[in-house]
Amino acid sequence: MTDNLSYKTLRLNDNPSDINKACLILKKGGLVALPTETVYGLAGNGFNKDAIKKIYQAKNRVAHNPLILHSDCPDKCLDLLELNDISKKRFYKLAKQFWPGPLTIVGHKKPYILREITANLDTLALRIPAHPIALKVLKSLDFPLAMPSANLSLRPSPTSSSHVLKTLDGLIDAVLDGGLCTIGIESTIINIASETPSILRLGMISIEDIAQCLHESITIAHHHEQKPLSPGAMSIHYRPLVNAVYLIDKTMLENIWHSDAMLLINNNDFTHMLSEQGPRSDLSLTQVLSDHAADYAKNLYDALYHFESYPDRILYIVNPSDRPSFKPILDRLTRASIKI
Ligand code: TXA
Ligand code: MG
Numbered sequence: 551m552t553d554n555l556s557y558k559t560l561r562l563n564d565n566p567s568d569i570n571k572a573c574l575i576l577k578k579g580g581l582v583a584l585p586t587e588t589v590y591g592l593a594g595n596g597f598n599k600d601a602i603k604k605i606y607q608a609k610n611r612v613a614h615n616p617l618i619l620h621s622d623c624p625d626k627c628l629d630l631l632e633l634n635d636i637s638k639k640r641f642y643k644l645a646k647q648f649w650p651g652p653l654t655i656v657g658h659k660k661p662y663i664l665r666e667i668t669a670n671l672d673t674l675a676l677r678i679p680a681h682p683i684a685l686k687v688l689k690s691l692d693f694p695l696a697m698p699s700a701n702l703s704l705r706p707s708p709t710s711s712s713h714v715l716k717t718l719d720g721l722i723d724a725v726l727d728g729g730l731c732t733i734g735i736e737s738t739i740i741n742i743a744s745e746t747p748s749i750l751r752l753g754m755i756s757i758e759d760i761a762q763c764l765h766e767s768i769t770i771a772h773h774h775e776q777k778p779l780s781p782g783a784m785s786i787h788y789r790p791l792v793n794a795v796y797l798i799d800k801t802m803l804e805n806i807w808h809s810d811a812m813l814l815i816n817n818n819d820f821t822h823m824l825s826e827q828g829p830r831s832d833l834s835l836t837q838v839l840s841d842h843a844a845d846y847a848k849n850l851y852d853a854l855y856h857f858e859s860y861p862d863r864i865l866y867i868v869n870p871s872d873r874p875s876f877k878p879i880l881d882r883l884t885r886a887s888i889k890i
Contacts, residue, residue, distance in 0.1 A: 557715055557719055558719055558720035559715060559718065559719050559720060559721075559722055559723065559724060559725055560723060560724040560725075561711065561715075561724070561725055561727060562582075562724050562725065562726045562727065563726070563727050564683055564726070564727070564728055568726065569683070569686055569687060569690070569726070570690075571724070572584070572687055572724060572726050573687060573690045573691060575723045575724055576593060576594065576595055576601075576687070576691060576695070577595070577691070579594070579595060579598050579600050579601045579604075580594075580601070580604075580723040580724070581593065581594045581601065581604055581605060581608060581722040581723050581724075582594075582687075582722070582723060582724045582725070582726060583700035583708070583711070583714045583718065583722060583724070583725040583726065584681075584683060584684050584687055584695075584697065584700075584726050584728070585681050585683050585684060585711070585726065585727070585728025585729065585731060586620075586679035586680075586681045586684045586697070586731065587651070587652060587679060587680045587681045587731060587732050587733050588652045588679070588707075588731060588733045588734070588735065588736050588737050588753070589699045589700070589707035589708060589709055589731055589733075589734070589735070589736055589851070590699065590700040590707070590708040590709065590710070590711065590713070590714050590725075590731065591620065591679075591684070591695075591697030591698065591699060591700055592605055592608065592609065592697060592698055592699070592700035592714075592718070592722060593620070593687070593695040593696070593697045594695065594696050594697075595691075595693050595695070595696075596617075596619045596620075596664075596667060596693060596694040596695055596696040597664070597693045597694070598693070599664055599666055601696070602617070602664060602666040602667060602696055603666065605617065605696060605698065606666075608718060608721040608722050609698060609701070609702055609703050609718075610702055610703050611698065611703045612703070613669060614669045614670075615669060615703075616667060616668045616669035616671055616675065617667050617668075617669075617675070617696040617697070617698050618654050618675040618676065618677050618696070618697060618698070618737075619663075619667060619674060619675065619676050619677075619694040619695070619696055619697075620676075620677050620678065620679055620684070620688060620694060620695045620696075620697045621676065621677075621678055621688060621694045621695075622650075622678060622685055622688035622689045623678070624641075624642075624645040624646075624649060624678065626694065627641075627645070627655070627676045627678065628641065629660075630659065630660055630663060630674060630676065630694070631657040631658060631659060631660065631674060631676070632657075632658045632659065632660050632661075633657050633658060633742075633743075637657055637658070637742045637743055640742040640747060640764055641655060641657065641742060643763055643764055644740065644742070644760070644763060644764070645678075647763045648755055648759075648763070649677075649678040650678040650679055650680035650685065651678070651679075651680045651755070652680070652733050652736075652737040652738060652753055652754055652755055653677065653737055653738050653739075653740065653753070653755050653760075654675050654676065654677040654737045654738065654739040654740070654751075655675070655676050655677070655740060655742055656673050656674065656675045656676075656739060656740065656741040656742065656743065656750065657673060657674065657676075657741075657742050657743045658672060658673055658674075658743050659671075659672060659673055659674035660674075667696055673741070673743055675739060676694075677737055681728060681731075683726060683728040684728075687726075699736060700714045700718060700722075700725070701713070701714070701717050701718065702717040702718065704787055704788075704789060705717050705788070705789065705790070705791070706788045706789070706790055706851040706854045706855060706886070707735070707736055707788070707851055708851065708855075709730055709731040709734050709848070709851045709852055710729070710730050710731070710852065711725045711726070711727040711728070713851065713852070713855050716855060716858070730848070730852075731848070732848065733754055733844075733847060733848065734847045734848035734849065734850060734851060734852075735753060735754065735847045735850065735851070735878055735879065735882060736751065736753060737751070737753050737755075738751060738752060738753030738754065738755040738756075738760070738878070739751040739753070740760055740768075741771070746766070746767060746768065746769050747760070747764060747766065747768050747769075748768065748769045748770065748771045749768060749769070749770045749771060750771050751881075752770070752877055752878035752881045753878050754843075754844065754847060754878060756874070756875075756877075757770065758874075787882075787885040787886070788851075788854070788882050788885055788886040789885075789886050789887075790854040790855065790857050790858045790865065790886070791858050791861055792812070792857050792858060792860060792861055792862075792863055792864070792865050793861070793862050793863055793864050793865075794864045794865070794888070795864075795865045795867065795886055795887040795888065796864070796865070796866050796867070796887055796888055796889075796890045797867050797869060797883055797884060797886075797887040797888070797889045797890070798866050798867070798868055798869065798890055799868075799869055800819050800868050800869065802890070803815075803819065803823055803868060804827070806866055807823055807827045807830060808827070808830065808831060809831070809834065810831055810833040810834050810863070811834065811863065811864050811865070811866050812834070812835045812836075812837075812857050812860060812863050812864065812865040812866070813830070813834065813835070813836045813837070813865075813866050813867075813868070814836075814837050814839065814853055814854075814857070814865065814866070814867040814868065815836065815837070815838055815839070815867075815868045815870075816838070816839055816840065816841050816846065816868065816870040816871070817838055817839070817840060817841050818841045819868055819870075820836070820838045835857070835860060835863070837853040837856060837857070839853060839870070841870075841871070843871075843873070843875035843876050843879060844875075846870060846876070846879055847878070847879055850879065850882065854886065865887075867883055867886070867887055869883070870883075
């Protein structure tokens, strides 16, 4: 991270002394943004009511949107849940195959879990992240960490420490820099407590991966605006602060190619348009992402934050692909934009 004394939030790096500082802040009930392999999380002591309250305040998060608890060990996670035999079998299979990693498991909670964590639901969401820094911190603590994405509510999730500071500088105690997140979009969330396991949020672990692991059919939960099953899956989310964001089909590209509008496009469509239509206007701004879902996901939020440098302008995002691997990406793009 570059030195810039104007930041109000303490910036820490990946060394034993700074990791120790991060742990001390967390033990005292403070908030530290930590890197995970999906996105940066805003960590606070998951057993401390005041720390949880601070998380909601810093993010300006609505009280009915529950938090994920993060731990370093499946047995510790199991201790927090009250699972019947069927759910327990599902838990073991999923934890063995996907943890540490980008999967969040939702099950019935033990009664003592703070209701501020679960927003009064009777279920609890749990994840063991794979990032070495997050794991180092978790292993040094004797409590789990509540960690929503480390951004102001409704803005894109952060995939670097500078993204965190863009929306939370001065609102949290520290950010621990761990470079760029390797996955780049949030974890897949699966509810194992329902009769048929159901996906509450799409992520880079696919429904097929999960069905293969559990050897049973899986449903995708449909969210209703009034009472979403995963309250954070509300329709407007991940929106960069620009004048307007539109999701368009590539057939509409001709209409805006020679305009000054900002454009987020995948490489295939970009090279095709370049050869057909020539370069875009000098005043336009174009970000080109990969045709591969994993690379596209990794760089998506960085691209969205980049466009925020031009808050008065309109952003068009070209639907990158209808391939199954792009489903979790399309989910984010759809909610960041208005479809035209
Ligand atoms: O990859 C991730 O999951 C990141 C990293 C930091 O771990 N965390 C993250 O947290 O994305 P957040 O708070 O931004 O999103 C958590 C989502 C929200 O949509 C919330 O509604 C849902 O998880 N959630 C939490 N607890 C739940 C529960 N008990 N039942 C259903 N949905 C739940
Ligand atoms: Mg979030």
